[in-house]
Amino acid sequence: MALPPSTANWHWKNKNVTGWGQEWFERELTTISIQGDKEGEVISISEVTEVDGDIELGQRKSKLITIFDCKISLAWTGTTSEGTEVKGTLTIPEVSHEIICDNLSEYVYNWSLTTQSSTDVNALFALAKTRLPTALETKFATFPSAIIDTHGKDLTVSADPSRVGTPAPGSGASTPAPAGASTSSAAPVKKLTEKKAINTSTVTVEANFQASADDLFGLLTDEKRIPHWTRAPAKSTAQPESEYSLFGGGVKGKYVSLTPSTEIVQTWALQSPTWPSEHAATLTTKLEQSSDSTKVTFSLVGVPKGQEDEIKRNIEGYYIHGFKSIGLGTEL
CATH class of the missing domain: 3.15.10.20 (Activator of Hsp90 ATPase Aha1, N-terminal domain)
Incomplete structure (x- = not known):
């Protein structure tokens, strides 16, 4: 059996x-x-x-x-x-x-x-x-x-294998109705699985780049320019509700709002076993241009507790180092 x-x-x-x-x-x-x-x-x-x-x-x-x-x-x-x-x-x-x-x-x-x-x-x-x-x-x-x-499907006994330890759904078998009860007017009741709450915090990283705010905005959102600093395939249509993908699919989400040369708000999810399934944080990137540089503030709201140091290293390593690698120069 x-x-x-x-x-x-x-x-x-x-x-x-x-x-x-x-x-x-x-x-x-x-x-x-x-x-x-x-x-x-x-x-x-x-x-x-x-x-x-x-x-x-x-x-x-x-x-x-x-x-x-x-x-x-x-x-x-x-x-x-x-x-x-x-x-x-x-x-x-x-x-x-x-x-x-x-x-x-x-x-x-x-x-x-x-x-x-x-x-x-x-x-x-x-x-x-x-x-x-x-x-x-x-x-x-x-x-x-x-x-x-x-x-994963070869090891998990379920039609929907879990990445984060969520028990597999039940078989869905119905309980026979009591004798004489009407079954024509009541639809089957589905048991809802309550989504486990995730404790989160905010990670903020700042840097100054030797580039204009307009240029940085393009590097962050233009599908053709993103690979210049990520060194990986990207998908991006800079419009609200449009999906994007960075670092060859390592980061995915949707744009929420875009204010040219000033601010980008987007959902942000790391495609990694350590990141909770179906959880998305919100990344707000603010650009403040001065006479000789632009200050960029990356603020990621919704980072799972315990992953703050890892995510901060990722932003510093992939975003900031990425810009530095194409000669923009930074001051942390």
Whole structure:
């Protein structure tokens, strides 16, 4: 006899997805390509040469848990503004759940240059060290969700697998009506599941950029310009109620209001197992231009308690460092 979902999902189950994960890294990381500040400068991941480690998805007590710790080795190529081809390798000793989801440590990057050194070659090598990590970490951040989206249904006994431990819904079987009772006038009563309240707080980060408010507004909302600083695909139509997607799907939401060169209000949800399912915060970005710079204030209301430090690091690392990487310059 099959166990009911509430019981079946309580026990520990495991699925090894190492082969799938290796293919995911080989496919997704080779889509990364960044542009330099000079015309013609470009750097790309040409090949994933090694993915060494185990990748698993676990399920216990209706929670899906990603379990992985991999060493990843890459080959990268680039072209200088003078047209010189540059090649090198990069090894990241640890890409793990603990780094991506728990923030227990930081990434380590071991670089090598296989092209003979010169002024132009060394400049491109320095550019790779500065900008590739942001693009890689943005892509890595989507890996846990990709595991769950692809394999979660194989472990959870439910038509609607849970990411955050919500018990699977009941079977929906109705109770027979008492003898003589009328059944024609009353519709079946659905049992509503009360949504668990989430305690939240606000994270605020400020920075000064050497750019006009109008230019920054465009960089934040223009679909064609967003990838310049995120180094990842984006979707954005700068209109209220329009959906947007940043960092290759790592952040999603809707625009609430847009005041050109002054303010952007948008819902904001991190696509990560650590972010509560179906929960959205509200990000208000204010732009205040002075004579030689623009002060930008990122205020995120609705951050789950306990994630404040993680989210602050994300804003500083992805938004502020992203602008810095394209030469705007900042003062925190």
